[in-house]
Amino acid sequence: MMSPTQFEKENEARWQRLEVLLNEVDAGKTNANVEELPQLFRQVCHDLSVAQHRMYGSRLVGRLNTLAIDGYRAIERRISGGWEKLVMMVFKDFPRAVRNERGLFWFCMAMFWLPFLFLAAWSPFDPEWAMSILGPQGMIQMEMMYGKNTSPLDYMREEFGSNFAMFGFYIYNNVSIDLRAFAGGLLGGVGSILIMVFNGAHLGAAVGYVHHACNPETFYSFVAGHSAPELMGVVISGMAGMRLGLSLVKPGQYDRRTALVLGGRKALVLITGAALMTAFAAVIEGFWSANPFPPMVRYGVGVIMWTLTLGYLFLCGREKSHEA
Incomplete structure (x- = not known):
């Protein structure tokens, strides 16, 4: 089974990309690249499930949990809004x-x-x-x-x-x-x-x-x-x-x-x-x-x-x- 360090190293670039996109959404800097957000959100939810199942530790699970929650909130804001949207x-x-x-x-x-x-x-x-x-x-x-x-x-x-x-x-x-x-x-x-x-x-x-x-x-x-x-x-x-x-x-x-x-x-x-x-x-x-x-x-x-x-x-x- 892959160690927590190996797991984190393999997926770090994708998590950092999601963090960048979430910061752009929070700052109101929406652009064409934000269309990657739903896919990255689904992937981080899968990573969170794997980390919890393999008990990779509270630090890694906590980071992924925060990313998943922030990703959900960002997507919810983008698909709601009515007239404002x-x-x-x-x-x-x-x-x-x-x-x-x-x-x-x-x-x-x-x-x-x-x-x-x-x-x-x-x-x-x-x-x-x-x-x-x-x-x-x-x-x-x-x-x-x-x-x-x-x-x-x-x-x-x-x-x-x-x-x-x-x-x-x-x-x-x-x-x-x-x-x-x-x-x-x-x-x-x-x-x-x-x-x-x-x-x-x-x-x-x-x-x-x-x-x-x-x-x-x-x-x-x-x-x-x-x-x-x-x-x-x-x-x-x-x-x-x-x-x-x-x-x-x-x-x-x-x-x-x-x-x-x-x-x-x-x-x-x-x-x-x-x-x-x-x-x-x-x-x-x-x-x-x-x-x-x-x-x-x-x-x-x-x-x-x-x-x-x-x-x-x-x-x-x-x-x-x-x-x-």
């Missing part, structure tokens, strides 16, 4: 999670924005690209909403009947795109990439077709207010899916099941924040964009929304000592 997630955990995955963020930005910008810029010169992507029904819908002598407000009033009905449709449609991008991550991340590229290409084709056959001012003034949270929500949903996919493809020091659980916790924060951003965009689209405000007012609101959205993602919840 939601506010913490929105204003701290979510923007920090985006910044902690900065590599994935810029990769997903490229997957979405490169096809968008290419098709938006090229389609006015060669509209066959946009037509093939949008299809006949998509072209008809774009012309009915943003044509030379049409208005998206009239089209949506006829289509939905009320602002609340428009809001409900946008919630269903846009959040479902986010969830598909997230679920696509289970295919090793490939599904998330395809959904981001497709949505970027489809939106870029729509913009290009507007310049070819419709009224660009009508289009831009309508989408200006809600575009920032809606489009960034798609990108971050892809990030969440990619985090799941990478947990399966590159589990690192963990087995794939454990890596998927840890990656899923990180991804959950990302997809929850992305869905909230998309829901907020639906509120703006249903209750602001669908009203007849002057174009310059709409553009001004659009600039403000893009500034606030990017400032929120890159600055909100930042701690100098923690993220230096």
